[in-house]
Amino acid sequence: MNMSFRRISASDADSLIRFLTSEDWPFHVVSQVDRETAGQWVTEGRFESEENRSFWVVDDGAAVGLVRLMDLGDATPLFDLRLRAADRGRGVGAVAVAWLTRYLFEEFPDVRRIEGTTRQDNRAMRRVFVRCGYAKEAHYRDAWPSSGGEVHDAVGYAVLRRDWLSGEVTAPQWNDEPCE
Numbered sequence: 001m002n003m004s005f006r007r008i009s010a011s012d013a014d015s016l017i018r019f020l021t022s023e024d025w026p027f028h029v030v031s032q033v034d035r036e037t038a039g040q041w042v043t044e045g046r047f048e049s050e051e052n053r054s055f056w057v058v059d060d061g062a063a064v065g066l067v068r069l070m071d072l073g074d075a076t077p078l079f080d081l082r083l084r085a086a087d088r089g090r091g092v093g094a095v096a097v098a099w100l101t102r103y104l105f106e107e108f109p110d111v112r113r114i115e116g117t118t119r120q121d122n123r124a125m126r127r128v129f130v131r132c133g134y135a136k137e138a139h140y141r142d143a144w145p146s147s148g149g150e151v152h153d154a155v156g157y158a159v160l161r162r163d164w165l166s167g168e169v170t171a172p173q174w175n176d177e178p179c180e
């Protein structure tokens with residue numbers, strides 16, 4: 001792998017639409033994106049705006065994926081990551097999440113934590129979160145509708161700046177229910 005990350009610009013609009021519409025996204029709420037929807041997402045600034053930045057995941061000169069960073073004015077930004085089907089399952093996801101984690105903490109000094117949410121059965125994404133030092137913080141039952149009409153559980157992960165700096169992964173306090 002020879003990976004780098006390139007920020008998207010206005011001239012990438014057509015490539016972005018092609019990327020989004022030419023693959024299936026089985027774990028996203030919209031699993032097949034049509035041209036109109038993709039165009040609307042681009043126009044409304046979902047990828048590049050004051051609050052959003054996006055980057056091509058480039059491997060050996062080819063765009064194999066897309067990182068989208070959201071809520072950049074907040075102390076807790078979120079991200080989305082999509083790899084082409086042909087490039088899934090070969091370790092690119094973990095490199096991308098390690099990269100975006102460092103980018104957010106270094107570029108935005110006020111960012112205290114970074115969050116990501118995925119469908120409970122997205123095993124590859126969940127492995128990537130854990131490998132990159134993210135801790136599971138949330139389990140939302142019946143929270144994630146899919147295009148087929150079923151409803152799935154969603155899981156939320158986050159990494160703290162202090163953990164990223166120390167290399168530890170601190171667990172949330174789960175057993176904190178007040179006693180009567």
Ligand SMILES: CC(C)(COP(=O)(O)OP(=O)(O)OC[C@H]1O[C@@H](n2cnc3c(N)ncnc32)[C@H](O)[C@@H]1OP(=O)(O)O)[C@@H](O)C(=O)NCCC(=O)NCCS
Binds near residue numbers: 089091124
């Ligand atoms: C989710 C995604 C980013 C993961 O990146 P990836 O490069 O494919 O993942 P990796 O190859 O690094 O694999 C990560 C781990 O998941 C495991 N894995 C991969 N595919 C798997 C599958 N279908 N079932 C179970 N485990 C799987 C790998 O063995 C690896 O495990 P390890 O850490 O123990 O070695 C990528 O698959 C993708 O873009 N999927 C479609 C879009 C998506 O679901 N994005 C997430 C939105 S929140």
